Amino acid sequence: MKDTLSSAAPVIEARDLNLVFQTGDGPVHALKDVNLSINRGEFVSFIGPSGCGKTTFLRAIAALETPTGGTLTVNGMAPDAARRARAYGYVFQAAGLYPWRTIAGNVRLPLEIMGFSRADQDARVDRVLELVELGGFGRKFPWQLSGGMQQRASIARALAFDADILLMDEPFGALDEIVRDRLNEELLKLWNRTQKTIAFVTHSIPEAVYLSTKIVVMSPRPGRITDIIDSPLPTDRPLEIRDSQAFIDIAHRVRQGLRAGHVWKVFGKSLVLIQRAGCI
Amino acid sequence: MKTVTPVLTVLGIIFVVWYAATIWLNAQWVYDQAERAGTTVSFAEMVPQTMDQERPLLPPPHQVAGELWDGVAGQAVTSKRSLVYHGFKTLQATLLGFGMGIVLGVGLAVAIVYSRTMEKSVMPWAIISQTIPIVALAPMIIVLSDKAGIDGKMIPKAIIAAYLSFFPVLVGMIKGLRSPDAMQLDLLSTYNASGAQNFWKLRLPASMPYFFASLKVAIAAALVGAIVGELPSGATEGLGARMLVGSQFGRPLDMWAALFGAAILAGALILIVGALERFAKRQMGGAA
Structure with a gap:
């Protein structure tokens, strides 16, 4: 955890954020009543099935989408003002060089x-x-x-x-797992060195747990937050940490959140062991 | 070697067919001559006589080559009998029209990509323009440009060349300028890039492969346009005029030599555009 770096005002703050797309098939509620604060120096992952609004939320932070309700501030500014102030760098799924x-x-x-x-x-x-x-x-x-x-x-x-903020939309989603592991390790080192605030969209549970200080679990139709998990893992994370019990417990809680679509509940130890193979 | 063999094979087949057709088409004249003279000719006597007629229905390759060589190397380049002279006149109009076509095509493509109104209003006309036969339009362009006080024969020819060559450039550039995907456009949005930066840094460089592909079509179209522009005007200069005169005055050899001159010119122009493309590709870091 990087509590020492957190300042009072959140870097990214969403209050009752709603975003509705008007499509040919009627309105689609991409984000519904999203409330979230991201503090300076945090590494926040957004995880959820497709259509849960995780990418839409990231794009709203980047002023690539415009919310239809609620408030969203980036560095205390409206997203497009923050963009003009070069508040963030955006990394897409494809390198796009x-x-x-x-x-x-x-x-x-x-x-x-x-x-x-x-x-x-x-x-x-x-x-x-x-x-x-x-x-x-x-x-x-x-x-x-x-x-x-x-x-x-x-x-x-x-x-x-x-930019102080790095927005990453499934940046390693198209890479094979070996390369992904290595880049995850490097990204953590980079985050430690540069003290950036990182918002990271992923659909990989181990990736989210390994990287994040905070994991936001989302659920689709309408896109909403179902669980926010503050990671107890230390800042220094070798790849082997993925075999630790703490890691497995968090991964399980994420999985529960994804499966149930509502807040994580008590889980049994035998269940953890069964799912371990799947998550690592 | 692997590319040379098939090319030579096809060339060989063409020569065989060509010589056979020469004998077949020119034989009648030999038989008619013999009949008029009250003699008969055998097949073996007929064949050589089909090879060097003054006005053959179809001249054999070596005769065309001879005439072409005479027209290119056998005359002073300023002579009106020189194919170099006529080819140069056609080349001038082609290149001027090609340049005008590029400017017009690229300009319209940019306007159409950036303005929905332009797309709705101009694009249908651009397509219709290409459905009008150029041989019908060429005389009108020549007469109108004469009325408009444009001197010389080069400008109207260039306009016709431009008329044919702007379209492939237009179509290629529209596709090219639209080739960047949503992600690449979003990336520039995150940098707050202006419209001009969007154009110069992304859309224009991204369109280059499409641009060069369209240039190869456009240069050939420009040459055709210039030659067609030389046909109806009573033009005395250019490969088109040479072909017309050859056909009107019953000099098939002139016609064939001019025809092959035009083909060689077209091949050379396409090779040059191809070389430019490879150069540009290298400059832009192209993968092999």
């Missing part, structure tokens, strides 16, 4: 758009590529890198302009 730009050129893209000086751009590109362990790959083109490396480059791109 421009094939016509080198890795360094891709990381440079937001800096060019935001008008950083050339010298500053160079320095920042070098720094963030080192941060994601891609130093020396700046002159390569995206197709010369593996999928995992491409996704690391897209994280570097989101870090380049020093």
Whole structure:
């Protein structure tokens, strides 16, 4: 836990947030009465089946969707004001690197758009590529890198302009499990070093439990929060922590939340052992 | 070697068919001549006589090649008998029209991608424009541009070339400018990118593969346009005029030489566009 870093005002705060899409088949309630506070330096995962509104919530934070009710503030501002203030970097499921730009050129893209000086751009590109362990790959083109490396480059791109918040929408969802484990480890290290606030959408229970200080379990139709779990795991998390009882207990609680669609209840020990194989 | 063999095989088959057709088509003239002279010719005597007639129905390849060589290398390049001279006139109109077509095609594509009104109002007309036979339109363009006080024969030819070549560029660029997916557009939104940045940093570079693919079609269309533009005007310059004169004055060899000159020119232009494409692709870090 990073309680020492938490300041009084939450970085992201949603109160009675509602978001209804008007579609051809009638209104779809993507988010219903969502209440959530995310403090500085937290690593918050959103987990739930598809259609539960986890990505929609992340997009609302990024001002890519507009809520139809309630309030949402980012750094105390409206989301679009926060965006103009460069409050966040966004990482998508696909790396989405421009094939016509080198890795360094891709990381440079937001800096060019935001008008950083050339010298500053160079320095920042070098720094963030080192941060994601891609130093020396700046002159390569995206197709010369593996999928995992491409996704690391897209994280570097989101870090380049020093936003305090990192919004990640299933960033490792398209990668195989071995690469995903490694990137999860690196992401935790990165979070420890940079003290960012991270909101992370995933559909993997072990990933959510391994990474997060706070896990938000969501449920679909209408998209809503069914459980918020504060993780008791220590900040320093080797991959082996996934075999610990604490980890398994949290994973179980997440699973219960997902299955029931309402707040987690008491569980039996034998059940935990049966589900262990599934979650690790 | 693997690519050369099939090409040579096809070429060989074409030559065989061509020579056979030459003998078959030109034989009648040989027999008629013999009948008029009151003699008869055997098949073995007839065959050589089909190979070097002055006005053959179908000249054999070597005769066309000879005429082409004479037209290219045998004349001063300023001579009106030189295919280089005529080819250059056609090339000028082609390139000018090609340039105009690119500007028009890209300009309209940008307008259509960024404005729904433009898409609704302009796109149907662009499609209709391509359904009108160019041979019907060409004389009108020439007459109208003459009335409009445009001097010289080059501009109307270039307009016709542009008329044919803008369309593939338009279609290719619309598709290209729309090729970035929602995620890439969202990414730029998260940076608060302006519309201009959106265009220069994402849409335009993303459209380049489509642009070059359309250029290959457009350059060939521009050449066809320029040649068609040389047909109806009583033009005296250009490969099209050369073909027309050849057909009107019963000089099939001239016609065939001009035809092959045009084909070689088209091939060269497409090769050049292909080289430009490869260069651009390398500059843009293209995967192999």
